[in-house]
Amino acid sequence: MLIETGSRAKAASRLMARASSARKDTALLALAGALDEARASIQSANDIDVQTARANGLSEAMLDRLALNDERITALCADLRHLTELPDPVGVRFDETVLPNGLRLRKQRVPLGVLGVIYESRPNVTMDVAGLAIKTGNAAILRGGSETIHSNRALVAVIQRTLLACDLPADAVQFIDSPDRGLILELLKLHDYIDIIIPRGGAKLHAFCRENSQIPVITGGMGICHLFVDESADLTASLDVIFNAKVQRPSTCNSLDTTLVHMAVADEFLPCLVRHLAKAGVSFRAEPRALAHLSALDPALSTAVYAAGPEDFDTEWLSLVLGLKVVADLDEAMAHIARHSSAHSDGILTGSSENAARFIAEVDSAAVYVNASTRFTDGGQFGLGAEVAVSTQRLHARGPMGLPELTTYKWVAEGQYHVRV
């Protein structure tokens, strides 16, 4: 059944690849307008999803992720309009050269083709992905969570209507309109039609996609992040950075999970850190050396400090919990990071340019920081204009992915009837 969907997506992707930047931007503006006008029907579809979810006993947090309120629709419209202000990566030429034999050679950006996007409860991902696909000349097959099926059906109807009205193929954005979870597996098998799988969800979804597909999967979204407080760090400023990295939005993959502290400053720094972060509700998992430095805390605070368990330094907390460890030096800090980091975002807080340089050279994470919060690992923060995903894989794209990362390139060679000698 999905083979037909795949085949239509492939055909649509060829037309999308040839669409001019102007046509794609026109479609994005039209889509923003259509979404704005369709608020009522979208929200009543969304209401059905929300009520069903409530009846099924979903948590308030899940219900919140599910809801398409007025504010969120307005934000989606703004995002679509914002995309039109970004440069179109398709057609960009690079590495242009003339070979000694006179053959003119260049690379030229082309869309990836067909994106397979699998996500869970947030229906705004539907519009987000549609916008990114249109902008980059890709086609997309969407598989949202079954709990958002009415919302997604309504959104995709608006998208397809707009595509047609703008002389673009409606099949460029298709939606698997069925709650059957078996179809996810079927989607993952469409390697003749889908060029890349983008899972938007937790580590389990990513693993499931990798294990069950021959299609390249953009892996991401999982971050066990570290900051190392070196002996030469500005300790007061370090408190602010760690507070920001842990507390600002603990549910995100770029939030801090473990603080490593140089033993020369542990006695001064660790109690301050615990006092400062405990005020925000943070609790701590400390290994024995860190625990020793915290023994003199007042009883009210010490209840927030637990001895670290064996798995704690391999846990992405996604909540107000922070691992604490004392290390002898930079080498021990980097060895801990090499062993426990998910290679998402790791940083050093230091006054030593030598140690900063070693940390940059030797820590191999998607984003390596010197004297900054790990919370910056984000397409928006890095100035990419739009964010497709944060990749923790090594091939194709690493870290925040912007529009160009939804393209590939072809080589173009122009000659005068050149032959190889």
Place this chain on the structure above:
Amino acid sequence: MLIETGSRAKAASRLMARASSARKDTALLALAGALDEARASIQSANDIDVQTARANGLSEAMLDRLALNDERITALCADLRHLTELPDPVGVRFDETVLPNGLRLRKQRVPLGVLGVIYESRPNVTMDVAGLAIKTGNAAILRGGSETIHSNRALVAVIQRTLLACDLPADAVQFIDSPDRGLILELLKLHDYIDIIIPRGGAKLHAFCRENSQIPVITGGMGICHLFVDESADLTASLDVIFNAKVQRPSTCNSLDTTLVHMAVADEFLPCLVRHLAKAGVSFRAEPRALAHLSALDPALSTAVYAAGPEDFDTEWLSLVLGLKVVADLDEAMAHIARHSSAHSDGILTGSSENAARFIAEVDSAAVYVNASTRFTDGGQFGLGAEVAVSTQRLHARGPMGLPELTTYKWVAEGQYHVRV
């Protein structure tokens, strides 16, 4: 059992990633010297492989691929020395920027990590891959064909001895010293240790790797290549280009498989083409319209022309066979290519800049040619200095892959205790 190999490769890859360009180049020169000196022992090991293969009844072509004669060893030494003249991609900085908040951001090239390379009878691939891995700071696990096991064992002994002598980890180049084919499957399962699988072999090997691994696979090596002779083409020059693309080295993936001819010039061009290429031993598979234009050929030539069977336009010939088809126009030519090409190398021969532009824009192959032979799709021909593979996949790298394609990047952000607001 291979987990130990993987784990040692991963540890070695960390040391290789930090090796300076000078140290890596020193090792490459030392390796060239050591290989030169070890000729006698390598050739006697190779003799065992060749004799065993002969006793097992392998074809002369296979025996030739297997042989490490003096000339080939000299060429391998030269290749290793040549690598030292190429720029080291590791450490190269790009996309440097200062964000509005003052955070200094850049990307910096780092090695991919651990390469898993699976290949068949040619033992020179062992030295070739070792050289590329050392140059780019990667570690490699090699699995050569069982028929070359003595040669590979001798080569890897030289490589590991040289690595150690140059203060680099011997485990950076490991070799699966067993003819057990089950170990290929085990190697493909090492996704915790291997970052990329590079198969060097036929389409079957590539498919086997993709089907059995979660590790990204560089797919390549299979080319169903087309040249379209437009009505405005210089027909005499076109004959030379097609002759070159088909005849120069028909066993390669970039050699021509199908010639499409505009119907306006078919009557003039097709008989000339058949006459010209038949002299070199080419035979033809022509669809009915092409066949009709060839009916008046003299009997001696017409024996080289066969009616095309249903699979012929989906066959990579790798031999002196050429498909012939007459098309009504550029659109029919591009539709045929979209349907039958393996997206490796396809070209147009034309005098029309408008048609050339359409062909470039609409044909989505790794290499798209205007007025040139498809035989140029090659790292050496494209001036990359070294060739890792020719990729026909869309992600990470497309077409000829050079040294930078064996690297990825990390983001480096340097601040003054920056926090996200």
